[in-house]
Structures are given as structure tokens and as C-alpha cells.
Amino acid sequence: MSMSEFLDMGGYGLYVWSSYGIALLVFGGLFVGVKLQRKRLIKQLRRLYRQQAKINTESQQ
């Protein structure tokens, strides 16, 4: 089978490859989505803990 035959999918290439393309986007989106969520959360919590530590030391003085 040649490369162009493979891509043509017996004339149904548009439907087959759009399905797989959209699936790649959705699965990729899920993966990137949870990774970014974690990154943002850790950043946010670090800032919060720093603020809390600052308040604690100020109240001791």
C-alpha cells in the first residue's frame, strides 16, 4: 500500500482522519488540562503558605 492510498482511506479519508484528529485534540486537551491545573494550584498554594508564614512571624514580633 502506498502512502497516498493510506491517506485516502478508500475515498473516506476526510471522515476517518477528522475523527482521529479531533480525538487527538480531545485526549491531548485532557492531558494538558490536568497538568496545567496542578501547576496553577501549586503556585497558588505556595503563595498562600508564604503569606501565612509572614503573618505568623509578624504576630510574634
Next chain:
Amino acid sequence: MNWQWFHRLSSPKWFYQISGSLLPWFWGISLILIVAGLYQGLYNSVIDYQQGSTVRIMYLHVPTAFASMMFYVVMAVAAAIGYIWRIKLAHMAAVSAAPVGAAMTLLALVTGSLWGKPIWNTWWVWDARLTSELILLFLYLGFMSLHQAFEDREVGDRAAGVLAMVGVINVPIIHFSVEWWNTLHQGATISKFEKPSMDPSMLIALLLMIFAVILFCSAVMMYRMRNEVLSREQSKSWVKEVIGQ
């Protein structure tokens, strides 16, 4: 009776630790399955004598449709456990299953549409199978927006949990829709009780993709749950230690 094991299982800290060591395996094995499934599905399998190459859409459509229902049941059961026994980790599981399930429902609908156009000559029909799957998408979206609507996360857990539990009635409706109503959609080709009526090369591709999708979605859900644990347990000292590193 000794309930200690139950409390240990539902401890967010214990979950965070065990899931951290399981996750790399989940990602790794699902990646291997996806590569093998794509090779088998797109290249190494026969095509249908009537539908031609459009049958290759099946290797996405069937796994995502299956996962869309499976993760709804997971979400509803988790919500029920959280509601009845007031277990925080169960609510975190329900919240984390929702976006994964919604994404799979969307993919099942879109790939079905792209398969329907060349074979049924229409993108969409309002028949029982397609309509009940669309309702499933709205149930997921309803769960997520209801959960976000409350200032207090625990109130949101319980309110959205009720919606998840009530909506589970839709899952058997989707499953049996092709038997109960006249529909364009075909019935099941593989079932537990009968010999599958498809070529072995197709069956291998389909099974590989089903396991790949389930494992990948479980990994995403687990990762999401870990985020949820950190966020909800942020005042605990062990979380401060994890974040501080």
C-alpha cells in the same frame, strides 16, 4: 467488625501517595496500548465489505462511547458513596470523573456524526440512541456547572451528587435504546455471551483501543483527583510538606 481498612482506603493522604506511584504505569501502559491500537486499527486490519474504510472510525467511536457510560456509572457510584457515608474522597472522585466522561461523550457523538455522514448520509438523526447519548452530555455538563454554582464546596458535592445519582437511569436507556426503539443505529457486535461477529483483526484493534481509552481516562481522572486532594486538604501539614518541596 473492623472498619479500619475502609477508613484507610478513604484517606486522601493514603490515596495521594498510592496514586503517585501508580500513575507512571497508567500513562506508560496506555501509551503502549494506544500505539498498538492505532497500528492495528488504521493499518493492520481488514475493512468492511460494505462500509469500506469508514469502519476504522469504529476504533474510536466504540471505546469512547463505552467510556462515556462507564465513567458516568463511576461518577454516580462515587457520588452515592460520598453522599451516604460522607466520604470526602468519594466526592473528589465524582468531581474528577465528570470532565473525563463529558469529553468521551463529546467524542462519541462527533465520531458517530463523522461516521454517519458517509454511511447514513446524515450527520445527525433524532433517534433513541443518539438522543439519549446527547442527554448524557447534558447530564455531565449539568453536574459540573451545578457543582461550581455553590460557594461551599461540600454543599456543591451533595447537590451535584443528587443529579449524578438521578441521571444514572439514562445509562441503561442508552444501552437498550437500540433494542427498545426503532433506530438507525446498529445493535451491539460484541457481547460477553456470544461469539463476536467480526473479523479477528478488527476485534484485536477494537479491544486494544477500548483498554487504551479506559486506562488513559482513568489516569486523567486519578491525576485530577490528586489536584482535588491538594486543593481540599491545603490546611493539612502533609500537603504543606508536599508543596514545599
